[in-house]
Amino acid sequence: MNRRNSILVAMLCIANGAMAQSVEDGLKNLYYGKYQSAKTDFEKVIAAKPTEDKAYYYLGISELGLENKAAAAAAFSKGLTAVPNSPLLTAGLGRIDLLNGNKAEAKQKFEAASTATQGRNGDVARAIADANTEVSGGDRGYALSVMQTLLNNEGRKRKEQYTATAADYIELGDAYRYLGGENGGKAIEAYDQAIVLDPKNAEAVLKQGFVNYNAKLLEAAVADMTKATNIDENYGPAYFELYQFYYTPKPRQFSLANAKNYLQKYLAVADQTDLVKNEYFLSSIMFYDHDYKGAIAKAESLMPKANDSYKGKLQRLISDSYLQQGDSLNAKKVMDARVQAIGESKLEAMDYKLLSAIYTKLKSEDSATQANNAVLAVNYIEKYALSDTPDIDRYRETVEAFKTQRNWAKAAEWFGKLAEFKDNSQAINDLFFKGVYEHASKNYTQAEQTWVSFTEKYPTQPLGFYHLGNAQFYQDLTGKDDKPKAAFTKYIELAEPEADKNKKNLLFAYTYMMLNNYHAENKEQTTVYLDKVLALDPANETAAQIKESYSQAAKPAPAAGSKTTQTKSK
Secondary structure, three states: OOOOOOOOHHHHOOOOOOOOHHHHHHHHHHHOOOHHHHHHHHHHHHHHOOOOHHHHHHHHHHHHHOOOHHHHHHHHHHHHHHOOOOHHHHHHHHHHHHHOOOHHHHHHHHHHHHHHOOOOOHHHHHHHHHHHHHOOOOOHHHHHHHHHHHHOOOOOOHHHOOOOOHHHHHHHHHHHHHHOHHHHHHHHHHHHHHHHHOOOOHHHHHHHHHHHHHOOOHHHHHHHHHHHHHHOOOOHHHHHHHHHHHHOOOOOOOOHHHHHHHHHHHHHHOOOOOHHHHHHHHHHHHHHOOOHHHHHHHHHHHHHHOOHHHHHHHHHHHHHHHHHOOOHHHHHHHHHHHHHHHOHHHOOHHHHHHHHHHHHHOOOOOHHHHHHHHHHHHHHHHHHHOOOOOOHHHHHHHHHHHHHOOOHHHHHHHHHHHHOOOOOOOHHHHHHHHHHHHHHOOOHHHHHHHHHHHHHHOOOOHHHHHHHHHHHHOOOOOOOOOOOHHHHHHHHHHHHHHOOOOHHHHHHHHHHHHHHHHHOOOHHHHHHHHHHHHHHOOOOHHHHHHHHHHHHHHOOOOOOOOHHHHHHHO
C-alpha cells in the first residue's frame, strides 16, 4: 500500500484570495495527482511573478511528485534567492534535508520556519507537518505538535484566532495516522472534521481508508477508497490506491484482474501530459497480461525519455519480464547494466528484491558459481529488508524468499526479527516458526532456547512443549537423556484431552517416555507408556521388543535337575 502521496489538500485552501488563478489551477492539479500539469502551472506563475514564494514551493512539491528530488531542491533554492528568508521555502529545503537523511539540518530549518511565523501560518505548518509524516525518518510527534499549535486558539483574541481549513484537519489526521496504534481513532476524527468543512473532499475519505488498512480492516479500507471515487469520479489517487491494494501479494488482497481494472481507471483520469508515467503503467498492464515481449518493447522505447527514477522502474520492469519468461540470464544482464550505471550504493529496495529473485533462479553447472549465486541471493534479499526503516511486510517477504530458497537457517533468523515487532498480531506464529526452522536447519541448541521462550510466553500451547522436548531429544537420540522429560510430560498433560487430534505427536512423546524409563530400568513407568504407544500404534516394533524382553525376563528359571539343566551340565 503506497503511503507516500505528496497530495496536500492545503493546496486547495488558499488563504490569500487575491492569488493568481493559475496558482489555484496548479493546486487543483496537485490535489488530483497531476504533477506534470501542476509543474507547468507554477512555472507560469513564477514567470509572471518571480517573487511568489508559494509558486516556488508548490513547484518543488510537483517535482517531488514526479520523483525528481534534484529539481525540487533547485526550485526551493531558486525561490529563496528570489524571496530571501521565506519560511515556506525554508520548510521546503528542510524536506529535502529529510529526504537526504540529514535530520538535524531538517529540524533546524523547520524550527526557523515555525518561529518566523509563530506557528500560525497554515501553509508553513502544513509544509512542516507533511514533510515529517510523509518522508521516512521524519519526526511524527513533531508533526502532530506543529498542527496542534496551529489549530489551538485557546486564550487568543478574536482577531488573532486561526480559521481552520479542511486541509489542516487532513494534515492533523495524517500526523495521528503515522503515529499509529491507538491514534487511529483520532486520525478518523480529524478526517471527519475535514469532511464537515468540505463534504466533497475525496482525499479525507481515502485517508480514512488508509487508517482502516493499517488496522487490518481490509473490507472497510476498500469501501473507503471506493467511496472516494464515488465522491469524485476524477480523483485519480483513489483509483491508484485501489490498484496498489490489489497488486500487493497478500492474502485477501492480491488480484491481478482487479489491479489491472483500477490501473486502467486511474490512467483514464491521470495527467495526460505525463507521458512517461502513463506509458510506464501501460507497459505494466502488458506485464500483468503476461505479454512480456510487449512490456519489454514498450519499456525500452521509453528509456530515452525517462528521468532517473523512471529509468529505474523501467529497467526493473524489463528485467522482471525476462525473469518471468524464464530468461534469468537476460534479467541479470539488464540489472547488471543498472548497477554499473548508478553504483550498488544507489540501488533501491525493489532493485535488491529483484536481484535476489534473479540469483535464486540462476543455475550453473559450476558448483562454485552456483554457491556464489546462493550467497548473492541471500545478501540481496537482506538488503531489501533492511533498505529502509523496519517494515513488517518487507520482513515477511524476506522470510518467504528464504523459504523458497530452502534456506531454513535464514528463514528462522527473520522469523525471529518478525517476532520482535511491536503490535504484531502474528507474533505467536512468528516465534513458533522461528523454532520450527531452527530445528529444520539442525540448530537444535538454538531451537531449544526458542522453545523455552515460547513456552514461557504461551504456557497453554501444547505444541510449544512438544517442540521443546523434540529439540532436546535431538541433542541425544538414545532417549537416555532426562532433559526432554519435563517438556514431554507437560505436552502429554495438555494434549491427551484431544488425543485423536494429537495422535502423531503423542506417539512420539510416549515413545520417548517409554525409552527413557526403560533405560532408567523403571519397569512400571515403561509399561505405562508402552501400553500408550501400542494403543496408538499396535505394530510399533520398539514397543514390541521391549514388551518381549519383559516377558522373557518374567519367565521362571528352570528348576535344578530339570532336563534343560541336565543338558546344560553335560
